[in-house]
Amino acid sequence: MSTLVAIRDAALNSGGDYSPAKEKAATRGVFNGRSPLLHRRIKLLLGGFKFKLLICFAFLSIVVWFSSKIGPFMEWNPHPDSSVFSPSRGGFTVLINTWKRNSLLKQSVAHYASCRGADAIHVVWSESDPPSNQLRSYLNDIVLKKSQTAHKPNFKFDLNEEDNLNNRFKPRPDLRTDAIFSVDDDVIVPCRTLEFAFSMWQSAPFTMVGFVxxxxxxxxxxxxxxxxxxxxxxxxxxxxxxxxxLSKAAFFHRKYLELYTNEMPRSIHDYVTKERYTEL
Structure with missing residues (x-):
């Protein structure tokens, strides 16, 4: 017996009145009810969704657990510990390219002397006149004064007879570090940022790590x-x-100074000499 007939018979047997409105309400209840087939489909759908949700949850749990185990080995520390820059582990040489901007040179030398990783500071001097004794004395004193470590950076001028951008890439046999930080005298990189870049360079020392x-x-x-x-x-x-x-603010291995000067085609050197304002 259908639901509609059952409701109608129940109403008649109980002495109630039968009306089309009651029949319409009963009919609506029949069509809104879930058929066994629809019910089974919904159960299958929910069952599959729950299964997928369970699998996703298990996968995420494994990822979280695995990350917690390897995290200490893969963590990036933007402000590395000072022990990284101890003399026993090496540091970097700051190679400052300058030309007739002594005020900027003084600021640059003072700043990089205060960075813990600086093992030495070389100024690439390409003016016809050598630096004055007063400038030499001032910069030597400022290096000693600004240095934050017991290991004071070695400071010197690399003198060149002509103004040429190729001078900044000449080999320097007296370097004590493999790492070179090449920078222009008007570029100031904060020490903590510089030290972070140096730690990145150490992880891949034959690449170029820089800021331009x-x-x-x-x-x-x-x-x-x-x-x-x-x-x-x-x-x-x-x-x-x-x-x-660009090499105007970048770390690279000192071997590239040798390769550039002695292995690079002469046409490249000539182009750099001619296009002196080319960004290098």
Missing amino acids: PRMHWLDQKTNGMTQYKYGGWWSVWWMGTYSMV
Whole structure:
């Protein structure tokens, strides 16, 4: 017997009145009720969802547990411990390129002398006149005064006879560190940021780690010659990527000074000499 008939018979047997409204209400109840097939489908759906949810929860639990185990070994510390820069473990040489900007040079030397990782500070001097004794004395004193460690950075001028950007890449046989931080005299990188970059360089010492990104892309290919287009800071910002780091504020291995000077094609040196304002 259907639900509709049961309701109608119950109403008649109980002495109640039968009306179309009651019949309509009963009919609505029949169509809104869950049929056995629909009920089974919903149970299957919920069962599958619960199973997937259980699997996801188990997977996330494993990931969290695994991360907690390997976390101490993979953690990035933006402010490394000072023991990393002890003399026994080495530091870096700051190579400052300058030209007729003594006020900026004084600020730059004073700042980098205060950074714990600085083992030595070399000033690439490319003026026709050598630095005055007064400037030498001032910079030597400021290095000793600003240094934050017992191991005072070694300070010296690297003198060159001509003004040439290639001078900043000349080999220096008296270096005590493999790490070179090449920087222009008008660029000041905070010490804690510099030390973090140095720790990153130590993890991959034959790469270049720096603060001035640039990019290039294929422009055209004509007569078998490939030409590239150079993009400055705004290209990096707009594209969200970069393909090179400039040496005006970057760490690299000292072996590249030798490779640049003695292995690089002479045409590259000539181009740098001619285009003296090229970003390097």
